[in-house]
Amino acid sequence: xxxxxxxxxxxxxxxxxxxxxxxxxxxxxxxxxxxxxxxxxxxxxxxxxxxxxxxxxxxxxxxxxxxxxxxxxxxxxxxxxxxxxxxxxxxxxxxxxxxxxxxxxxxxxxxxxxxxxxxxxxxxxxxxxxxxxxxxxxxxxxxxxxxxxxxxxxxxxxxxxxxxxxxxxxxxxxxxxxxxxxxxxxxxxxxxxxxxxxxxxxx
Amino acid sequence: xxxxxxxxxxxxxxxxxxxxxxxxxxxxxxxxxxxxxxxxxxxxxxxxxxxxxxxxxxxxxxxxxxxxxxxxxxxxxxxxxxxxxxxxxxxxxxxxxxxxxxxxxxxxxxxxxxxxxxxxxxxxxxxxxxxxxxxxxxxxxxxxxxxxxxxxxxxxxxxxxxxxxxxxxxxxxxxxxxxxxxxxxxxxxxxxxxxxxxxxxxx
Numbered sequence: 001x002x003x004x005x006x007x008x009x010x011x012x013x014x015x016x017x018x019x020x021x022x023x024x025x026x027x028x029x030x031x032x033x034x035x036x037x038x039x040x041x042x043x044x045x046x047x048x049x050x051x052x053x054x055x056x057x058x059x060x061x062x063x064x065x066x067x068x069x070x071x072x073x074x075x076x077x078x079x080x081x082x083x084x085x086x087x088x089x090x091x092x093x094x095x096x097x098x099x100x101x102x103x104x105x106x107x108x109x110x111x112x113x114x115x116x117x118x119x120x121x122x123x124x125x126x127x128x129x130x131x132x133x134x135x136x137x138x139x140x141x142x143x144x145x146x147x148x149x150x151x152x153x154x155x156x157x158x159x160x161x162x163x164x165x166x167x168x169x170x171x172x173x174x175x176x177x178x179x180x181x182x183x184x185x186x187x188x189x190x191x192x193x194x195x196x197x198x199x200x201x202x203x
Numbered sequence: 204x205x206x207x208x209x210x211x212x213x214x215x216x217x218x219x220x221x222x223x224x225x226x227x228x229x230x231x232x233x234x235x236x237x238x239x240x241x242x243x244x245x246x247x248x249x250x251x252x253x254x255x256x257x258x259x260x261x262x263x264x265x266x267x268x269x270x271x272x273x274x275x276x277x278x279x280x281x282x283x284x285x286x287x288x289x290x291x292x293x294x295x296x297x298x299x300x301x302x303x304x305x306x307x308x309x310x311x312x313x314x315x316x317x318x319x320x321x322x323x324x325x326x327x328x329x330x331x332x333x334x335x336x337x338x339x340x341x342x343x344x345x346x347x348x349x350x351x352x353x354x355x356x357x358x359x360x361x362x363x364x365x366x367x368x369x370x371x372x373x374x375x376x377x378x379x380x381x382x383x384x385x386x387x388x389x390x391x392x393x394x395x396x397x398x399x400x401x402x403x404x405x406x
Contacts, residue, residue, distance in 0.1 A: 014247040044217040
């Protein structure tokens with residue numbers, strides 16, 4: 001597909017770098033932008049750049065934040081003694097959406113993955129250990145490991161548990177089991193197996 | 204979905220305005236950009252803005268162009284006497300990709316559509332009539348109507364034909380028929396009907 005303009009071509013190339021966006025979609029986006037007013041495109045362009053220039057990460061939990069300490073870490077309504085360790089920002093949003101959790105978070109920024117060249121020093125592991133050790137921003141009583149159930153997630157869980165256990169802190173992980181509303185018949189064996197092994201008292 | 208940052212929220216809102224992009228994809232794009240270097244995001248941001256500030260439309264055919272007259276209109280290798288009328292920039296690219304057409308183009312920028320509030324003055328119709336009347340950039344011998352086969356496309360074809368006929372110019376339209384490689388069995392009746400009515404000598 002040859003484009004009639006270098007400027008258009010460059011914009012398409014840039015947009016096609018977005019995850020899951022191919023050349024054809026990128027062209028559609030670029031032609032859409034061309035039809036918008038200059039102000040509108042300027043707004044978008046500036047707002048994207050602000051993602052790099054103005055956006056901060058919370059100094060405690062490393063979640064994205066407009067302020068140095070994020071609203072969750074600085075809220076007095078949250079249980080400061082519980083820290084939920086997640087892979088990324090989306091996971092925080094997913095858990096917040098459940099409205100079932102009132103503790104704090106710790107965003108690792110990934111999981112240990114030697115294949116992708118991600119080691120412990122590329123993740124916010126040292127800062128987590130320091131949080132628990134020194135009680136930042138408050139004494140930590142429980143760490144919930146809410147990492148993905150992949151080989152990499154399990155490796156990270158194992159490493160974190162090894163680091164945290166000596167510190168006299170409760171380490172828990174998410175319950176795995178058959179999803180609410182799913183029938184047993186269609187649940188995969190591993191999930192169903194875990195839900196039996198991890199059965200809980202009927203209340 | 205509540206986002207942890209106003210800046211992130213604004214970027215997501217802006218990205219979600221792109222055609223076919225929902226909030227979830229927009230968030231994915233924004234988080235992707237956050238992980239890129241500031242230079243990379245600046246490049247993208249500037250390149251999008253240049254779509255409005257630096258990109259021109261060819262003064263003859265109204266296709267996008269980096270120069271005042273586009274490479275197609277200024278090429279001596281093209282047949283300057285044939286003008287193919289299309290709806291938009293993508294159509295020019297589609298026809299160019301066939302490598303079967305060596306004439307010029309005229310990009311209308313849409314088709315007549317009273318429902319969407321698009322009338323003849325919102326389109327490059329007057330400039331087309333002027334091109335044929337005054338022979339810009341060269342005497343026009345044939346106008347090919349390559350608009351979509353929709354009610355709006357047909358209306359526009361009808362109107363253009365009415366305008367152009369008195370000017371002693373040949374007006375043609377694309378052949379419609381069964382696609383190459385398609386079996387007759389699965390072709391829709393209108394297309395198959397047209398391909399019979401518009402049958403051509405076997406060579």
